[in-house]
Amino acid sequence: MASARRSGRLKGPRAVYTNDPFESAGITDESDSEEQRKSATRKGKRRRGDDSASDDEFVAGEVNDEEEEEEEDEDAADDGNKNGAYNPDDMDEMDMDERVATPMTPRTPGGRSRLNRVQSQQKLLESSGATTRSTKAPTNETRVRGCVDPRENVSKPMHYISTFGDDDRDLLAVIFTRDRWARGVDTCLPTRHTLEIQSTANDYEYGPTWGVAPEEIEKERTSGWDWYYDKVIGAELRKAQSIGPQLKEMDARRKYLPKAKKGKHTILMGPVDDQKVFHLGHHESLNFDQAWGDTKAQKSDRASTKVREGWLISFGQKIQCLAWAPNQDGISQYLAVVTLITPEQKEKHTSHGSEPFSPFRPAPSYPCALQLWEFKGKQAGLVTRTLDMETKPLLRLVLCTDWGDIRRIAWCPMAREKREEDDQNGIKTIGLLAGIWGDGKIRVLDVKLDPGKKTEFVKFQSPVFEAKSPSNVSSCLTWLSPTDIAVGCSDGFVAIWSILPTSDMEPIPYFYKPIHTSYVLSITSAYPTNSHLIATTSIDGETRLWSMINPESENTAPVRQRQAPGHLSYSPILQSVYSYDENDFGRLMPIHKFFATQSAGRMPSAVISLAPCSFFHPSLLFGTAGGEVVATNPFRRLLYSKEQHWQQTWFSHDWAPGLEKDSSGASRFYEAYRAETQSLARNLSGDKRPQLGSSLTTVHDERTHVTALGWNPNRPTAGWACAGMGCGLLRVEDLAI
Template sequence: MARKSGRVRASKAVYTEDPFAVAGISDDEPDENPPKRARRLKQESPSDDEFVGGDDEEEEEEEDDDVDDEEMEDAAASEEAEDEEEEREGGEADEDGGGPPDEMVVNVNAAAFIPKKKAATSTARPRTKGPDGSLEIDPNESHYRGGLNHNHNTSKEMLYRFAFGSDERDLFAALYQRDQWLEGGDACLPRRNTLENPKRQPEYPYGPTLGLSPEDFEAESKSAWDWYYDKDIGDRFRATQHFEKLKKTDINNYLAKPPTKKHTVLMGPADQQTQIDLGYDEPYDYSKPWDFTGGSNNQKPRKPAREGWLMSFGRKIQCLAWAPNQEGLSQYLAVVVPITEAQKKKCSSLGADSGNSFQPTPSYPCALQLWEFTGKEIGCPTKSLEMSIKPQRRLVACTDWGDIRSIAWCPMPREERHEDSEGDTQSIGLLAGIWGDGKVRVLDIKVHRGSQQEEYVRVTSPVFEARPPSTVCSCVTWLSPSDIAVGCSDGHVAAWSILPPSSPEPHPFFYRLIHSTWVLSITSAYPSNPHLISTISMDGETQLWSMIEPQGEMTSTVRMRMAARHVSYSPVLQSVISIDENDFGRMMPIRRFFSSTAVANLPSSVISLAPCSFWHPCILQGGTGGEVTATNPFRKLLHTKPEHWQQYWFTHEWVAGPDADGSGTSRFFDGYKAEENQLAKNLASRTRHIADCSITSIYEEGTHVTALGWNPNRRCAAWACAALGCGLLRVEDLAIS
């Protein structure tokens, strides 16, 4: 029989004047087995919870009105079964009850109606809450389940603990970034004033170091690189790499065949766009279409509305990445453009490509291009692009290991030492990449110091290469200056140390099955939690797990039906940024990874995401429709229902030309204002609802935004680059002055 509540549902309970007399108990003659007193139950009442009685116990009830309802329910529950049994037996009517004639009398235990502070037989634990709303847990308990819902109205302190945890290092870092980036001017893109004037509150000691202690942060940039400058380990590490010099005519097979005609670009104000005929590898200053005064001839010239560089590589750009640890005026951008399918067919000696991504591909030629962009001092710590000096290609590193699928520079800070100035070469950094043959390789990229000539080399041996058994590598990330981790096509994750191994074939120190299929992207929660790894796989699962105990310390968020290609960790937000199947950018704080928050949306499918910056919380994402949006999700992280803003950097359209070997025609639209955005997921299907069918637009491949990137260096942190499917590369300083 279902348990019935002991709470009073109608009028207040009224008891008999002397319940002990009704029960047959006398003060003069105590009885060890007292009879049970009677209670009256209305025949027409649908419930047996209403009782009739006198006033004495009503006064007693009023004295104990502070007793919790749940405690009274537990006290009465033990007697309810016995009461119901007696009711079935049919107790005799009490002739002295004094009740109305339409009531029948049922014998019950009088003790059941006396309120008690706590039932003697109850085992329920009091569910009390602390002043901050958190549950008070008995320290003697071995485990407990459940927790507060972060979406409910709770105190700000609890919201911060939900998002960042209870450790003071994480909380201080979050408060520091909050005071830095929560102003209205930084709602979409970083302001130059905010980048130049970081907060220096003494009460936030872990803020500037992103949650690390200042001592650990300094050691990360110094002692963590001792192995690289060591006379024994460092020399053996660099001696492993071999470059072979090439002539300019020798690199034609490694670069994509240039188009026969120039790329036509329309750019400028929407009402008077300028036609630009962009040649192959010819940087163009697109501040010229925006350089107009719009007034009298005596008007003082002003700065163009937009400044940046536009370049054409002829074919789709596969990946790109800015080089970190560059504090000078020169900034380096690595660009990868695979060769065309027609060029691959000419390599008949390499064998036919099976088309199976789970198998190594033939050793097609491919090249990594390193371009130098020059900054300009503008009288403040940050730098803008120097438009009087054209970007120059400094290095072309040719390989014969298949297409380069992804690249990643080592992001760990590296303090410059006197060894770096020795010799005639300048170290740019360590670059890890995934090649088509399934191996992960690390290159020590260097260029000649003070030389403006292009260098052409063929890499015959890298400083490090490895491949897991019976699978191929699919993505790569850095764990430390000497450790890398890769995702594999069979769902495994492997990690190696790149130090010179004792055996010819290096063995991973970590190799575990994390997913059931292809790992699309991987990132580390560096610098505060480098042992936490976030991965996303082809089956739509996005997981966060610890390398210390991957099986026991693992969590996942909502599974997607359509897998996303990118995942990145933001140290400023202490969150993992990824893409949702409904074309939303989503944010997952590592302290509540199970709950994702929508932070941006695009009208087309999102296919590119810029790696998060260490110096600001703004994110960039690009879509198949040629749009690139920017937003600052910090306010969304700290508040439950804030105003959320996003802004288009630009939109791009491309159409093929009449010539099959041509580059086609592109058109850019700029000058979008920031707009408040509604992030309700149920609106995603409404915007594309035609004839009761949900549709998805298919765009030309040349329109797609294939890769995005923020400059990781502090003085150039607002520099952004965008690669397009038609081969165009756009570089611009997005800092708001």
Template sequence: MPRARRSTRLTGGRTKYTNDPFEIAGVSDDSDTNQRKAARKQAAASDGSSDEEFEVANDDNQDDEEEDEEADDDEVEEEEGVASEDDNEEGPRKVAGPRRSKPATTPAFSMRYHKTQGTVSLPKEDTHSRGTYSSIDHMGKKVHLRTTFGTDERDLLSIVYARERWYRGVDSGFPTRASLNEALDLPDYGYGLSFGVEPEEMRRERTRGWDWYYDEGQGGRLRKRQRLRSIEEEAAYRVYMPAPKQKKHTVLMGPVDDQKTFSVGYHESMNFGDAFDEAKVREKAKPSGGSKGKDAGRKRKTREGWILNMGQKVQGMAWAPNQPGLTQYLAVVAPISKEEKERHPDPFTDHGAPAFRSSAPYPCALQLWMFKAEKDESLTKRIDLKFQPRLRMALCTKWGDLRRMAWCPMRRDPREEDDEDTLKTVGLLAGIWGDGYMRVLDVKLSRDPNKVEYYEVQSPVFEAKPPSTVCTCLTWLSPSDIAVGCANGFVAIWSIIPSQSPYPYFYQPIHSTYVLNLTSAYPTHAHLIATTSMDGETRLWSILDPYKDMVESNRMRVGSAHLSYSPMLQAFFSSDENDFARLLAVRRFFTTTAVARFQSTVSSLAPCSTWHPSTLYGCTNGAAVVTNPLRRLLHVKEKQWQQTWFTHEWARDEDPDSPGISRFHDGYRAESISLLRNMLGDRKMVNGVMMITIYEEKSHVTALCWNPNQTCAGWAAAGLGCGLIRVEDLAT
């Protein structure tokens, strides 16, 4: 028979020593308590509700709080109104009595009574309130949902839809193919697929929102601005692309106890499935025709995907949206080496710090690589490993390194004009170049899929630069509007539609110094923008009134350059100085929720997908980690799981002409890591001293991205500091 639990409370009265003159004079805390009770009743009466209604509202909140309190034994024992077991092991168990009020020494936040409508009834002595619940208050699940996502049924129905699809334990890390394929089968409650936005508004933006682009007046003038000059392949490789090494890149992949050696040359690709054993795919359900699925009984490799060699560090990477077919395009930027840049003189050397001024006009190339998906009846497609990835286009410039780039993510329905055009439209791509300008390119390809095109960009469809500063980051707000962060702390918003005024219609100081990153809460709250700065501040503000409608999160000692918004979760993702992944809900932006913990500094963050809630982080130790924070967002006491996609290690070779040796580790299990921010038991603490490991720059995961198209929503790409790119279908 197990031993009964014993209470740790002291029995009997406690000896108390005091020199309080008010208590000696007969002025005790009881009188203050009575005054506060009277003030609460008066406040409740002023709201038009009786004392009975006030007590009923408190009882409802108390029932919700008890749901959370039962899940934590430690908190239950600390409550004053719950009786504990008798000190005698064999004695009978006492029955819990009525709950008593907490003593007057309770912090001020616990004295506030919460109503079921989400408001706070304050006593008269309280002079300030944030207007919402405090994150340290105990609240029930219903109250937590209302304060996190709102009281509007559109917001609640959208998160209920996400919960039904992605709350399973198997989806705690990578998204499963079964859950991705349920997008068209499960009821969307009217707002699930539009993330709480009216479906009619989303439809108008996909159609009428792009009328200006197809208009012969505005769209025609925009397209005429872009001028491209065709160049030879030899000139593109010699001037604009990194010089290849004499030897190939050595790659070690496979199971830990049986890794195989591969060699990948410059601009070559390798199917790393050859390094793994075969695994039989589970037999799918029979379709309506009675025959088995295409993949029934077919053997596949344990891991399948591609490794590409770019020759230099992968600076940026992004999948092209609005590609519903089997062909997918990946935009990649690999700048030239430091030795090659020394050949070009820098005229701005004496003009201040490099980050706050324009750089030399270094040559750079934007590469567009083509991939194929398998033909399958399933909604979510796999990567076609029979099709070798190939370079489709190279857009060469002399504006410095392409530091940031982003495709226009707004959906666009296909039109007849697209088929009538002699060129195939890929999309609008905006970027920040080293000279400090923000430019937009209209990327189009020839109809011949076997042709490789090389162009020198002489002028884009749009370019802009604020005076006396440089652009640092950008994000799309609509099919025609772009927000840009600047080195002086300002944020500018331009419309790329041709007009007589070249100035931004919004240019306001949001931070006091360098803006590291910014992103919009599109489409749920398209007028809200979150920004991070070098001063460690993370702010959420409204374009309508950035001075009044602004809220700040916890300030960090080191600014975070990573920021992304998930419309499915209605929250922003970022990182902090302690190697934690943090989540900031739109309606609780002033608080931070840790959702993952890493062994090294965060070096990259993939833009959140609109088809699943999994978030992908890259670290300086070469690890790519994925996590699904939905369970923790809905209930803060849920265990948070994370899973490592792969770990990359790079080592130098004895030969100086060799690009080095890379080794990949795969097959990690999902794990639940403590997210407590305490120093006790920290892996970085050695003899009471915080240790920080510095890793090789070529081991870093420098770029990550999910495929934004629904048919390939499980595809992910990771760019490394050594120049390798790993593309894999992570839908299990």
């Protein structure tokens, strides 16, 4: 019996293909809108049973309900097949012949043809009453919400735009940094050769100025400081500072400096197989050449053939904080160091024990001093200088105060053109130094010294600026401009003051808003690239980037941490904020992609301190609880996420109690580490360290910790770094390779 004849007609409209499906659908920018309307009207009148028109003429247009149902059935069948493939078992012989003779409709990865999607969009517009003839929205009406997922593989241009922004100023600054600091030799520490490179007119316009217009930087360096030299404003500001008569050295050392122990601090330093023993007393210094003098250096581009060049100074008490003075282009560099008095000295104070200590309340007004040390340099190249090892470090100035322990200090980092008024009557101006004292107040000191005297001991009775936020204490600070300071508070608020003189009895902050729910641990400004952006971290584990203009709506935050980092710093070269997390990883957060953190190093122990970022190189320094200081340059991984991560240990420090009763203990230094690659995998499978079956945490003695770090902020000495330990040792070294 002959089989029943089946229709050779397709169930749906026959597809005719052109080079562009959108063009065949009548959706093109070049096509005349009137012709599209007439074509769509004419083609929409045809029906499936109308033999007056050929199926080959049908391209796209309005369809009736029967065609719509057939298209839905056809799409559902196609979507059920992988990659838009069809199933031969579902078609008869005639259908197969028709399919073979007709090219397949190109499919998208989702299995639905682009043409069908366009038809669905048209029907959706028609059902909603829209009369738009084109699916392409005008440029001025385009809306975008969200951003690119950083976990997906994107093109390099899209990666640069999402990381650094699409502004020419940001991109040119990144290209300038890439051409200078992305070489393999600078993967960890800056090289002297790169630091020597002078900026020329052929450089990218915004490169040497970190994306800021050069005229703006020059204006801030010159006219931005006119207020300080003004005969009215500047004079009134300096008049507010009161300094008492110079103190006697014995009285100042006994009251304001930590009491020195009778025994000396034992130092073991030198090659690992031939370390030498030294003994340092209070404020005594050690030249590294004494420990490394017998070791021959390899041929390199260093200014000296010595293996190590640096100084080690004993302070006898934990180094609370330290900072290099900016705007010092001469051979003398000044380092501010803070060491608190001993607990035994605090017990003898009249206000001791009046109330339990709490970081949320003002502390007793213990005496405290800030020490200013001078380090000499010598010319090492056309631009850079290295340490002068023939001149010992000298204590030049001791600033004595009775306002409690000094918790934080920060020099005003803004560039300042040298003027004749800076060195009048034999007095040298060092700069403006801001600090937070134990009584919860922020103060700004105008630091000057007499170069003709060896050591000065001065007592500050009042500063040039003093302020306290209402009903709380200050916890951290950062400079926003030569006249503005942002301060984090113990109740989660952030206050911003102007230090210019006012007629008010007490200075009132012009910005005072809650940013966090609790104690603000650290604060930093995105100066100079985006000075209105401020990053803060709180004890509640939150890290936020917010705008001074509208902090309620213009803010973002990465994933919350269980243990909040106590330090933040912004790098204008990397255009990123860097910090650390509870897993001993360094974190890098670009300001344009702050929510997506990137690993910037893996530390051998918990991170305790960070060095403020330098304006002249992208190297970062992390200080750990185990006594290690790790250096890394994350710029290559910031550009190319698949690059290997390199990091290098500057030195490793161990402390142990001494055998003698009054000894300060013994410290051993391991150094001369080579640069190594480090896996940044956050799971145990990528961890090269041995696993013992459980997660272990090592508790290190507090005197082993690296409590403070700092890069020198001046261009000729940008390679100088300093590190303070919990045992009271200070290490200063030129790290430029």
